[in-house]
Amino acid sequence: MLKLPAAELFEIPDETIYLDGNSLGPLPSGVTAKLGAMLRDEWGEMLITGWNNAHWMEQPARVADMLAPIIGAPAGSVMMGDTLSIKVYQALAAALNMRPQRRVVLSDTGNFPTDLYMADGLLKMLGEEYELRVVDPSQVIESINSEIAAVMLTQVDYRTGKLYDMQQVTDAAHAADAVTIWDLAHSAGAIPVELEACKTEFAVGCTYKYLNGGPGAPAFIYVRPDLIDSVQPALAGWLGHEAPFAFDLDYRPGTGIERMRVGTPPVMQMTALEESLQMWKNIDMGQLRERSIELSELFIREVENRCPQLQLASPRDPQERGSQVSFRFEHGYAAMQALIDHGVIGDFRAPDIMRFGITPLYIGEREIQRAASILQDIISNEIWRAEKYQVRSRVT
Amino acid sequence: MLKLPAAELFEIPDETIYLDGNSLGPLPSGVTAKLGAMLRDEWGEMLITGWNNAHWMEQPARVADMLAPIIGAPAGSVMMGDTLSIKVYQALAAALNMRPQRRVVLSDTGNFPTDLYMADGLLKMLGEEYELRVVDPSQVIESINSEIAAVMLTQVDYRTGKLYDMQQVTDAAHAADAVTIWDLAHSAGAIPVELEACKTEFAVGCTYKYLNGGPGAPAFIYVRPDLIDSVQPALAGWLGHEAPFAFDLDYRPGTGIERMRVGTPPVMQMTALEESLQMWKNIDMGQLRERSIELSELFIREVENRCPQLQLASPRDPQERGSQVSFRFEHGYAAMQALIDHGVIGDFRAPDIMRFGITPLYIGEREIQRAASILQDIISNEIWRAEKYQVRSRVT
Numbered sequence: 058m059l060k061l062p063a064a065e066l067f068e069i070p071d072e073t074i075y076l077d078g079n080s081l082g083p084l085p086s087g088v089t090a091k092l093g094a095m096l097r098d099e100w101g102e103m104l105i106t107g108w109n110n111a112h113w114m115e116q117p118a119r120v121a122d123m124l125a126p127i128i129g130a131p132a133g134s135v136m137m138g139d140t141l142s143i144k145v146y147q148a149l150a151a152a153l154n155m156r157p158q159r160r161v162v163l164s165d166t167g168n169f170p171t172d173l174y175m176a177d178g179l180l181k182m183l184g185e186e187y188e189l190r191v192v193d194p195s196q197v198i199e200s201i202n203s204e205i206a207a208v209m210l211t212q213v214d215y216r217t218g219k220l221y222d223m224q225q226v227t228d229a230a231h232a233a234d235a236v237t238i239w240d241l242a243h244s245a246g247a248i249p250v251e252l253e254a255c256k257t258e259f260a261v262g263c264t265y266k267y268l269n270g271g272p273g274a275p276a277f278i279y280v281r282p283d284l285i286d287s288v289q290p291a292l293a294g295w296l297g298h299e300a301p302f303a304f305d306l307d308y309r310p311g312t313g314i315e316r317m318r319v320g321t322p323p324v325m326q327m328t329a330l331e332e333s334l335q336m337w338k339n340i341d342m343g344q345l346r347e348r349s350i351e352l353s354e355l356f357i358r359e360v361e362n363r364c365p366q367l368q369l370a371s372p373r374d375p376q377e378r379g380s381q382v383s384f385r386f387e388h389g390y391a392a393m394q395a396l397i398d399h400g401v402i403g404d405f406r407a408p409d410i411m412r413f414g415i416t417p418l419y420i421g422e423r424e425i426q427r428a429a430s431i432l433q434d435i436i437s438n439e440i441w442r443a444e445k446y447q448v449r450s451r452v453t
Numbered sequence: 454m455l456k457l458p459a460a461e462l463f464e465i466p467d468e469t470i471y472l473d474g475n476s477l478g479p480l481p482s483g484v485t486a487k488l489g490a491m492l493r494d495e496w497g498e499m500l501i502t503g504w505n506n507a508h509w510m511e512q513p514a515r516v517a518d519m520l521a522p523i524i525g526a527p528a529g530s531v532m533m534g535d536t537l538s539i540k541v542y543q544a545l546a547a548a549l550n551m552r553p554q555r556r557v558v559l560s561d562t563g564n565f566p567t568d569l570y571m572a573d574g575l576l577k578m579l580g581e582e583y584e585l586r587v588v589d590p591s592q593v594i595e596s597i598n599s600e601i602a603a604v605m606l607t608q609v610d611y612r613t614g615k616l617y618d619m620q621q622v623t624d625a626a627h628a629a630d631a632v633t634i635w636d637l638a639h640s641a642g643a644i645p646v647e648l649e650a651c652k653t654e655f656a657v658g659c660t661y662k663y664l665n666g667g668p669g670a671p672a673f674i675y676v677r678p679d680l681i682d683s684v685q686p687a688l689a690g691w692l693g694h695e696a697p698f699a700f701d702l703d704y705r706p707g708t709g710i711e712r713m714r715v716g717t718p719p720v721m722q723m724t725a726l727e728e729s730l731q732m733w734k735n736i737d738m739g740q741l742r743e744r745s746i747e748l749s750e751l752f753i754r755e756v757e758n759r760c761p762q763l764q765l766a767s768p769r770d771p772q773e774r775g776s777q778v779s780f781r782f783e784h785g786y787a788a789m790q791a792l793i794d795h796g797v798i799g800d801f802r803a804p805d806i807m808r809f810g811i812t813p814l815y816i817g818e819r820e821i822q823r824a825a826s827i828l829q830d831i832i833s834n835e836i837w838r839a840e841k842y843q844v845r846s847r848v849t
Contacts, residue, residue, distance in 0.1 A: 092492065096485045141716055174691055295567035
């Protein structure tokens with residue numbers, strides 16, 4: 058197993074403490090060479106024959122099978138492709154098709170907005186009788202009833218890091234015969250996930266956060282193995298067809314998880330991701346989680362001791378927290394800009410949340426201590442008041 | 454303007470004559486260095502701040518504006534992202550929303566299957582009252598009537614290269630108050646297209662063929678400028694939201710073409726494409742078309758003279774043909790394998806079509822003559838009969 062931290066596996070700039078791996082993971086060391094080789098030896102040399110000879114066509118399934126063990130899924134139950142937004146749509150459309158008599162999708166106010174937007178777009182198209190019911194996270198379980206076709210939640214709240222008990226909610230949904238869709242954006246590679254054991258029908262996620270697949274890395278969808286051959290693909294793309302190269306006029310869904318493919322896969326992104334996932338063969342998720350909790354506890358202790366102006370926004374119980382720590386601070390936006398300017402990269406979520414991703418693959422005690430000390434300097438000396446830290450940029 | 458052919462702009466293997474740029478364009482010379490720099494200097498160095506500092510967030514719109522003049526579209530009317538299958542879905546869903554009283558989508562048997570499949574998936578979800586009506590290309594115009602919500606066609610037939618008169622069909626559709634969606638997969642970068650002048654409501658396309666964006670390069674969608682601010686996005690992703698980083702719970706479509714964005718863009722693919730499109734500033738589409746016709750006529754002449762066993766499957770009139778030439782041959786699959794093995798790369802489409810992309814950017818008379826001569830050798834000496842050329846691979 059990998060000795061942690063293993064920062065040598067990444068190309069992280071000197072003097073940078075990177076606490077934003079929950080938003081975009083850093084560049085794994087092998088990716089640049091791998092992608093260069095793919096361009097030169099595959100696209101450049103093989104041209105169109107790369108689809109066969111470099112196995113581009115099978116790559117999404119192959120990469121998915123590398124990812125599967127990280128989320129407790131069996132081989133053949135996960136497919137890579139598209140974006141997380143598209144995969145949410147695909148899962149929800151399939152779920153609604155499985156419960157044709159029901160009209161309500163249940164989600165919560167802690168869900169990442171694009172999940173809610175995609176659901177809204179789908180339900181609006183299906184007609185006025187459909188409803189997206191968005192409740193407070195504390196009310197999800199009591200809101201599950203026989204009206205609910207699907208319960209669609211993100212396991213780890215993107216702002217606070219609050220963690221759902223996936224088993225408990227899934228069981229409650231199943232007791233009401235509702236389908237579950239779990240968004241693992243902040244779970245995959247962050248905490249142990251046992252998809253197969255939990256019996257959720259669907260899960261989706263992205264790979265550019267804790268899995269370090271790079272900006273815009275492909276998303277994934279999981280379908281419970283016993284359902285794969287009956288799921289109805291709403292996004293009926295040719296690569297999910299039973300025989301894409303027969304060019305039949307009629308759609309016939311492919312066998313198994315292949316039917317969740319849509320269009321031509323982004324081979325460059327897929328190649329970068331495939332290389333990024335290599336390290337996970339040597340990572341024990343239990344050990345990673347243990348380190349994540351130790352480092353998170355240390356960070357909370359240090360920040361609370363040094364910066365009484367900040368209030369912990371994440372759950373105090375580590376068992377209820379993903380692999381991030383968030384603090385509320387009225388001037389959080391400016392403070393985060395100042396922090397980034399001083400080499401500690403976290404991010405900000407409106408209205409007042411400073412987010413810090415705790416990623417034991419490349420963060421250790423030394424980085425946590427140093428980040429807390431720089432944060433203390435910025436807060437107690439009000440360095441964030443400088444005008445340059447007040448200017449809002451589009452992406453934070 | 455660029456002097457043609459300009460094969461030095463590409464990294465094409467020595468001894469290869471590449472006549473499959475209609476399926477996957479070759480590697481432009483600058484892409485490998487550009488992508489390496491993006492990995493090292495942007496993802497590696499800037500990490501999450503690349504979204505602002507390397508302008509990844511604006512990249513899809515910027516790349517779309519580079520593409521726009523190639524298809525006769527004004528700046529701000531095109532958006533890059535996702536795959537062509539997804540863009541077909543997005544356009545069709547928006548078109549149906551614009552004609553809520555109508556229930557029929559008209560397409561033809563020459564359309565690329567994924568367009569039909571995506572439409573089928575969408576219409577099945579919308580309900581039994583919707584119909585995908587697929588007619589022979591020769592019957593499209595007479596089939597347009599007041600039942601038709603949308604006419605959805607690929608301008609250039611992927612098998613024969615037969616070219617629709619986009620203006621004529623669009624006018625006929627508009628006379629019946631139907632919306633038009635043109636798939637430009639085999640048009641963009643191949644023939645002059647005047648989207649704005651033609652007044653089509655929507656167009657979609659891919660960029661890995663004649664635009665040389667690389668395997669899995671992002672797709673595009675065009676919306677007629679007067680409609681952009683009223684189009685209803687069915688795929689309501691967060692990056693199409695009016696204020697994605699406000700993280701509101703409610704979806705509000707963004708201004709202009711931004712609303713056709715869905716999820717996080719694939720930055721590596723987008724960077725490769727952006728570099729690939731640089732050369733188009735120096736390309737005159739009229740000149741390119743003229744050369745394409747000259748080379749196509751030469752190829753037809755040469756093949757017909759040398760290989761009487763092959764029948765021209767493309768229209769004989771160059772005005773009715775895109776930038777490819779297809780021949781029917783009973784043993785076309787094996788013949789194409791043999792041809793590829795002898796350094797001339799084209800492709801095969803069932804049941805019997807040998808396809809050759811004519812791409813004047815990197816193909817000249819010398820390559821056309823040589824390809825025809827090698828083809829003659831394979832056909833007249835029945836080299837294709839060798840056992841190794843009979844084995845079917847998944848992708849052809």
